[in-house]
Amino acid sequence: MPTPLVVSEVAKSFTMHLRDGVRLAVVEDVSFSLKSGECAVLGGPSGAGKSSILKMLYGNYAADAGQIIVNHGGKLIDLAAASPREVLAIRRDTIGYVSQFLRTVPRVAAVDVVAEPLVARGFDRARARERAATLLSRLNLPERLWGLPPATFSGGEQQRVNIARGFITAHPILLLDEPTASLDARNREVVIAMIAEKKAEGVALLGIFHDADVREAVADRIIDVTVFAPGARAA
Amino acid sequence: MNDDLPLLRVSSLSKSYGSRIGCADVTFDLWPGEVLAVVGESGSGKTTLLNCLSTRLMPTSGTASYRMRDGTFRELYRMSEAERRFLMRTDWGFVHQNPADGLRMNVSAGANVGERLMAVGDRHYGRIRATAIDWLGRVEIGADRIDDEPRAFSGGMRQRLQIARNLVTGPRLVFMDEPTGGLDVSVQARLLDLLRGLVSDLGLAAIVVTHDLAVARLLSQRMMVMKDGRVVETGLTDRVLDDPREPYTQLLVSSILQV
Amino acid sequence: MSARTSEIASYNFAYLDEQTKRMIRRAILKGIAIPGYQVPFASREMPMPYGWGTGGVQITASIIGRDDVLKVIDQGADDTTNAVSIRAFFARVAGVAVTTETAKATIIQTRHRIPEHPLGEGQVLVYQVPIPEPLRYLEPRETETRKMHALEEYGLMHVKLYEDIARHGHIATTYAYPVKVEGRYVMDPSPTPKFDNPKMHMSPALQLFGAGREKRIYALPPYTRVVSLDFEDHPFEVQRFEQPCALCGARNVYLDEVILDDRGGRMFVCSDTDYCEKRRDEGGVAANPFEPDEAAT
Numbered sequence: 001m002p003t004p005l006v007v008s009e010v011a012k013s014f015t016m017h018l019r020d021g022v023r024l025a026v027v028e029d030v031s032f033s034l035k036s037g038e039c040a041v042l043g044g045p046s047g048a049g050k051s052s053i054l055k056m057l058y059g060n061y062a063a064d065a066g067q068i069i070v071n072h073g074g075k076l077i078d079l080a081a082a083s084p085r086e087v088l089a090i091r092r093d094t095i096g097y098v099s100q101f102l103r104t105v106p107r108v109a110a111v112d113v114v115a116e117p118l119v120a121r122g123f124d125r126a127r128a129r130e131r132a133a134t135l136l137s138r139l140n141l142p143e144r145l146w147g148l149p150p151a152t153f154s155g156g157e158q159q160r161v162n163i164a165r166g167f168i169t170a171h172p173i174l175l176l177d178e179p180t181a182s183l184d185a186r187n188r189e190v191v192i193a194m195i196a197e198k199k200a201e202g203v204a205l206l207g208i209f210h211d212a213d214v215r216e217a218v219a220d221r222i223i224d225v226t227v228f229a230p231g232a233r234a235a
Numbered sequence: 236m237n238d239d240l241p242l243l244r245v246s247s248l249s250k251s252y253g254s255r256i257g258c259a260d261v262t263f264d265l266w267p268g269e270v271l272a273v274v275g276e277s278g279s280g281k282t283t284l285l286n287c288l289s290t291r292l293m294p295t296s297g298t299a300s301y302r303m304r305d306g307t308f309r310e311l312y313r314m315s316e317a318e319r320r321f322l323m324r325t326d327w328g329f330v331h332q333n334p335a336d337g338l339r340m341n342v343s344a345g346a347n348v349g350e351r352l353m354a355v356g357d358r359h360y361g362r363i364r365a366t367a368i369d370w371l372g373r374v375e376i377g378a379d380r381i382d383d384e385p386r387a388f389s390g391g392m393r394q395r396l397q398i399a400r401n402l403v404t405g406p407r408l409v410f411m412d413e414p415t416g417g418l419d420v421s422v423q424a425r426l427l428d429l430l431r432g433l434v435s436d437l438g439l440a441a442i443v444v445t446h447d448l449a450v451a452r453l454l455s456q457r458m459m460v461m462k463d464g465r466v467v468e469t470g471l472t473d474r475v476l477d478d479p480r481e482p483y484t485q486l487l488v489s490s491i492l493q494v
Numbered sequence: 495m496s497a498r499t500s501e502i503a504s505y506n507f508a509y510l511d512e513q514t515k516r517m518i519r520r521a522i523l524k525g526i527a528i529p530g531y532q533v534p535f536a537s538r539e540m541p542m543p544y545g546w547g548t549g550g551v552q553i554t555a556s557i558i559g560r561d562d563v564l565k566v567i568d569q570g571a572d573d574t575t576n577a578v579s580i581r582a583f584f585a586r587v588a589g590v591a592v593t594t595e596t597a598k599a600t601i602i603q604t605r606h607r608i609p610e611h612p613l614g615e616g617q618v619l620v621y622q623v624p625i626p627e628p629l630r631y632l633e634p635r636e637t638e639t640r641k642m643h644a645l646e647e648y649g650l651m652h653v654k655l656y657e658d659i660a661r662h663g664h665i666a667t668t669y670a671y672p673v674k675v676e677g678r679y680v681m682d683p684s685p686t687p688k689f690d691n692p693k694m695h696m697s698p699a700l701q702l703f704g705a706g707r708e709k710r711i712y713a714l715p716p717y718t719r720v721v722s723l724d725f726e727d728h729p730f731e732v733q734r735f736e737q738p739c740a741l742c743g744a745r746n747v748y749l750d751e752v753i754l755d756d757r758g759g760r761m762f763v764c765s766d767t768d769y770c771e772k773r774r775d776e777g778g779v780a781a782n783p784f785e786p787d788e789a790a791t
Contacts, residue, residue, distance in 0.1 A: 017482035018489060059471060061478040084457050084471045085266060105431065105453060106424035120435075317645045324649075339632065339653070343660055346653045353656065354649025360659050360725040382660050 002071070004094075004172050004204050005034040005057070010066030010080065012052050013230075025230035026052045030066065032223050036172065039195060039205040039218045044225035050208045051100075053225065054175050056080070057206070058097045059087035070094055070173070092120055096174040098166030100181065102158040104151040111136065111146040114164040121169065128168075135164035139190055155182040167194055174198060176207035180214050192217045240302060242267045242408060242440050243288070248297035250280075250287050256464040257283035261297070263459065263469065267407065268438045272455035272472060274445060274487070280464035281444045282412060288442060289329055289410045290319045304407075324354050328401030328409035332416045334393035337400070338385045344371060344396055345381040351404045370399040374429060391422035395429065402433065409434075411443040415450055427453050448491055452476055460484045508555040508588040514538055518556040518711070522702060525713035530675030531643070532626050537709040547580060548706030550603045550622035557618060557702075558584065558601060563591045565599035570607040570748065570765035577605070594768045606669070608690040610747050610769040613699035615716060621684045623705040626712065628672045628682040648680050651723055659728055668733065674721045681712060683720075689732045689748045694720040739764045742773035 011028035015021055027049040034040055042050040055061040057068060059079055068079040072094045077086055091097070096117070105113070114132035119125055136146055139160040145153065150161045159182050166174065176195075180188045188211070195218045198205060209215040215222075226232065241264035250257035258280035265271055273281045286292040288299060290311055300308040304326065311319070323329070331337040338347050348367040349357075357363055368378045374395035376388075385393050394414065401409060414430065415423040431454060434441055445451055451458055451472060458472040460483065468481040479485045506512065514536075521535035540548040558564065564584050568576040572594040580603060581592050593599050596611040603620040613619060629639040632650050642650065651672050658666045671688035675681050683694060684703060694701060694714060701714040714720060724730035738745045740752075740761040747769065749762040764770035 014478075015480070017485050055477070060473050062470070062474060062480065084474075085269070087471055087474075088456055105428065107428040316641075320645060320647065342632065342653055342657055345660055346656045349656055350649055350653050353652040354647065358652070358724075358726050360656065361727050363656065364660075 002036045003033050004036055004071040005206075006067075006069040007032050007053075007057070008067050008069070010053075010056060010068060011064045012049065012056060012061060013064055027225070027228040028065075028230050030228045034173065034204040034206055036202045036204050037199050038220040039199055039207065041215055041219040041222050042206065042208050042225050043215075043222040048225040049228060050225050051177060053228075054097075054177050054206065054208060058095060058175055059091065060097075092117075094172055096166050096169055096171035098163055098174070098176045098179045100177045100179075102150060102162040102165075104149065104158070106151065107149055109147045110141070110150045110153070110161050113150060113161055114168055117165060117169045131168055132164060135168055136160070138194075139164055140187055156184065156187070159183060160187060163191060163194075167198070170201070170203075172203060174203050174205045176205060176209075178208050178210060180209065180211055188214055241265055242269075242302050243299065244301075244308070245288065245299045246297055248284070248287060248294050248299060250283050250292060250294045256280070258287065258461070258464045261459075261466055263466075265408075265440055265442065267440055269457060270434055270439075270441045270443060270455040272443050272445060272451035272458045273461060274448060274451050274458060275461035276446060276487075279461040281461050283464070284461070285410055285412055285442060285444045289327065290314075290323070291329075301408075324351050325404050326406050326408065328398075328406045330394075330397055330401055330409060330411040330414050332413040334385065334390070334397045337397040338393060340385050343382045343384055344376065344388070347385065347396060347400045348403050351400065355404060366403060370403050371396075373433070374399040375425075389422075390418055391426060394418065394426055398430070398433070402437065402439075405437070407440060409439055409441045411441060411445075413445055413447075414443065415445075415447065423450075430454060448476060448487065460487065505587050507560075508558050508584065509541075510538065510552065510555045514552075515556040518552055521711045522553065522556065522713060525702070525711050526700070526715045528679070529714055529718050530673075530679030530681040530712060532710040532712045534709055535711050537706045540706065541583075542579070544707040545624065546576060547603070547605055547622035549704030549708075549711070550605070550620045550706075551580060551583070551704075552706060553620045553702050553704040553711065554580075554584065554601060554603050555588075557620075558588055558590060560588070560590065562600045563593050563598055565593050565596065565602045565768075566604075567602065567607055567609065567766075567768075568605045570609070570750070571767045573767060595772075596766075596768055606685045606687075607748070607765060608686060608693045610744075610764070610766040611772075613693075613697055615698040617699040619697075619699050619701045621686075621701065621703045623682070623684040623703045623710070624707070625670075626682055626684075626703065626705040626708050626710040628670075628680050643679060646678070648674075651680055652725070655723060655725065655728075659725070665724065665728055665730070671730075672723050674723060675714065676719050677721075680723070681714075681720075687733065687748055688722065688730075691720070691722045691730070692732065694718075696720075735762060737762055739770060739773075742770045744770070744773055 008031045010030040013023055013025040015023050030053060042053060044050055052061055056063045063080040066080060070077050070079050070090055072090050111129055111132045115128035118128035118131060141157060141160050150158050163179050180191050192214060195205060243265040246262050248261040249259045261284055273284060275281045287294045293312060299311045301311055302308050345364060345367040348370050349363040352363050352366060368381060371378060371381060376392060376395060385396055415426050443454055455472045458475045459466050460468040462483045468475055468484045475484060476488055479488045518535055521533045525533045538552060540551055542548060566577040566581040568574040584590055585592050596609040601618045605622045627639055629642055629650055631654055633639050655665050669687045670682055670685045671691055673681050673683055673691060683691060696717050698716050700716055703712045722730040735749045739749060741763045744764055748765045750765045751760055752763055753760050
């Protein structure tokens with residue numbers, strides 16, 4: 001099995017300059033790798049740094065130390081040291097991300113929000129919309145909502161738009177930050193099935209799932225984040 | 236066109252007004268299709284920087300080279316005025332905060348859009364008018380307003396007209412100075428959405444000066460934070476906003492009003 | 495003649511002092527060397543108000559010699575106040591011969607017309623110009639218009655024509671119609687009707703333009719290309735008149751409308767009074783069906 005993502009000795013802290021420069025260490029010495037076709041789940045209590053790790057892997061947070069080696073189209077790139085342009089290219093082609101909350105753009109219809117990552121990769125807009133519609137209907141989003149901007153949608157509706165947007169492309173790595181948090185049982189099942197399909201396609205998935213049932217259903221292994229707690233190795 | 240090379244290379248650019256610093260030691264590359272937001276408070280030097288980059292101001296020191304359509308890099312501050320002005324009305328656009336600064340208020344909307352075409356030698360009235368109608372449509376101004384003067388337009392419409400006027404020659408680089416400043420929130424949203432669409436559809440590179448971090452997040456992929464004429468932090472827009480490293484950036488981000 | 499010159503002995507020949515004439519001639523020569531380019535000059539106070547042709551008068555005063563024969567027209571007429579007084583002025587301060595006949599004149603000073611009788615080599619046409627800057631309509635800054643001329647940025651001229659077509663369905667500018675000179679400078683031909691624009695093109699005569707208040711001189715040397723600006727789908731056209739001159743029957747000339755009474759009575763007559771009189775002297779009258787101009791076109 002190929003290993004598209006290798007994380008080694010990554011550390012993250014926040015320096016709060018507005019609070020007299022207090023330094024808040026979040027994680028250190030984060031090391032793991034991800035294989036194609038598996039779904040690994042970050043485990044540990046709230047505040048352990050699961051979300052921070054995910055955000056570093058997406059380039060959304062900067063890593064203080066360590067390497068995040070990504071197989072980007074056959075080329076190995078250290079995301080922790082990559083230029084903004086490289087990070088953007090990796091996001092476009094290699095790493096997908098389903099965030100917890102949808103950041104809505106005024107006036108853009110849900111179907112176009114979902115189709116956008118495909119259009120960005122050069123797909124014909126009409127075809128991208130078709131794919132988007134298929135996903136939205138699979139996630140049981142009422143068709144009357146497709147043409148509306150998601151800003152006024154409910155939490156669950158927004159999350160389904162977000163999931164569809166994350167799953168529409170064929171990124172070899174997919175990061176999932178609690179994608180099922182606000183979903184009902186029926187839609188949770190849909191997402192579980194979609195994750196299984198991604199695995200079958202050889203996608204490497206890394207997720208955070210608070211819902212134990214979902215975690216059970218999708219996780220091939222749990223990466224315990226508490227071992228990355230600052231000072232944990234020394235103790 | 237070779238997208239592996241930057242469109243604009245800026246190196247150690249400084250502008251001082253006597254002993255006062257406008258902007259100092261600014262260095263960055265801008266690639267085709269990339270939107271760079273320059274944020275900071277009033278007096279941070281972001282507008283001075285924009286004016287230097289767009290050659291409306293001459294810097295005190297430093298260089299900026301631009302990749303022309305033929306692929307060659309040209310040093311902007313060594314070009315003749317004729318070349319620079321030609322570049323400004325063909326391959327570049329400049330969207331002013333106040334539309335009156337970027338429009339001819341006493342000629343019709345159609346002529347405002349058509350002027351650049353006529354400036355580059357289009358001499359077919361029917362074709363110029365058809366292009367103007369097309370562009371008015373793309374910025375959501377009805378074809379029936381083509382013969383009205385911008386004075387008769389609302390602020391948002393004027394701004395959209397200014398954008399059409401700039402984009403009609405298919406520029407590759409657009410400078411924007413607070414493009415949504417002074418507009419009502421709902422009008423802002425519409426304009427931002429329009430700009431986003433145009434920038435991605437046309438593959439435009441843009442340098443957007445704004446003090447509004449929400450505008451920067453929506454429009455740009457990369458961000459430069461300026462304070463007292465210097466760049467204090469730079470990076471991916473969402474990285475800078477979600478994980479600000481510098482004290483000043485943290486202050487800026489924490490000062491955003493939450494709705 | 496000697497009696498008259500002694501009366502005005504305190505004046506130099508042709509009113510202006512020799513230094514001023516040399517200064518103006520230098521401006522004229524520069525204008526001739528750069529056709530269509532507006533040369534600034536130190537316009538002098540003349541014994542007439544601005545707007546009465548002070549620019550043209552200074553040019554005429556600078557180029558006129560004792561052997562010249564001067565004709566002065568105002569809107570084509572030799573007998574209107576402006577024409578009569580300028581003609582009288584030069585007859586007095588230069589003592590030169592004056593005429594109303596186009597063919598006999600060596601210098602013709604004009605306000606807003608070009609004579610119908612074709613001009614020849616050796617003749618000089620001096621235009622009185624109120625506003626020499628063709629870009630002024632859309633760009634009020636002189637610094638900017640100069641730069642636009644220098645860099646040949648003339649898109650704005652077409653903006654003006656575009657506005658015309660958008661408003662009126664055709665180019666409604668009928669006088670001071672902008673032209674491009676020798677493929678380089680855009681020039682305001684002074685408020686002549688656009689009917690006269692084609693006469694400027696490749697004219698064998700020297701054409702000089704003087705704007706006294708605006709302090710500019712420009713020139714068209716003989717045989718200069720002068721092209722009226724237009725659009726491919728709205729080409730330049732001169733005015734057409736449906737009827738011939740009511741007095742001499744001429745066609746293909748520029749006609750003035752004359753109001754005859756307060757009941758709507760009117761007629762159209764030649765604006766060029768000399769041309770009209772000549773034709774009438776030669777027997778061409780309105781009632782005469784014989785129309786020589788038809789054959790000429």
